[in-house]
């Protein structure tokens with residue numbers, strides 16, 4: 001119940017979907033939460049507060065430097081510090097599956113700008129606050145897809161591969177300041193967005209389940225214990241690593 005007591009945690013992309021599940025779980029462990037999303041996260045913030053927690057929703061575009069800097073400053077103004085960043089925001093569930101020749105440059109750039117530049121911009125904004133306290137946890141959300149080379153979303157798979165590299169290099173640059181940087185890589189999760197995206201749900205679910213050692217759907221709840229492990233002191237001597245949580249589809 002108190003694994004994250006008084007820790008100040010920013011969860012990007014937490015207005016809905018898996019990010020909202022992370023935010024609720026972190027709050028239930030005592031964290032004070034900032035929900036940073038381009039969508040309005042007020043409903044999730046209210047839910048957390050009704051359950052006795054503390055939360056603040058701040059409309060944020062993770063790929064926009066000024067927007068992220070304002071979010072980090074507002075976090076410190078309200079809660080006094082920043083301990084943990086969960087880089088979860090991404091363009092994912094709204095994507096249409098298509099061969100790589102059909103991905104135009106504008107779509108490629110949009111995915112890279114949110115999925116790769118976003119985590120970079122957010123890390124750059126929060127690390128100075130973490131350094132002040134000699135403490136930080138950054139959890140970057142990747143995916144099983146770069147391990148598998150999943151077809152028909154080349155921009156997305158490439159962006160999530162970049163997250164593995166970003167995690168490793170950032171871990172080396174921040175370890176001296178008490179900051180751990182790790183990656184959580186989920187398999188196909190029945191998030192709200194995936195359930196709504198009929199093509200993604202119907203075309204991918206069957207083959208993905210067949211590829212797992214544990215043959216069932218993956219739910220957001222399957223990610224909570226690993227996320228809490230990476231966000232808390234339980235993983236204090238672990239950095240630059242990737243935890244794949246997908247029922248044994250990818251084994252690395």
Ligand SMILES: NC(=O)c1ccc[n+]([C@@H]2O[C@H](COP(=O)([O-])OP(=O)(O)OC[C@H]3O[C@@H](n4cnc5c(N)ncnc54)[C@H](O)[C@@H]3O)[C@@H](O)[C@H]2O)c1
Nearest residue numbers: 013017018037038061062089090092093143188189191193
């Ligand atoms: N659902 C899955 O099967 C699955 C599998 C592996 C990895 N993931 C990853 O987990 C994370 C969450 O997945 P999900 O299914 O909930 O995705 P989702 O697409 O439903 O949610 C992404 C969230 O990010 C927000 N967002 C998008 N652009 C933003 C921006 N510029 N600034 C701030 N917020 C922005 C969206 O508003 C949304 O709330 C993503 O990083 C995704 O890539 C998901």
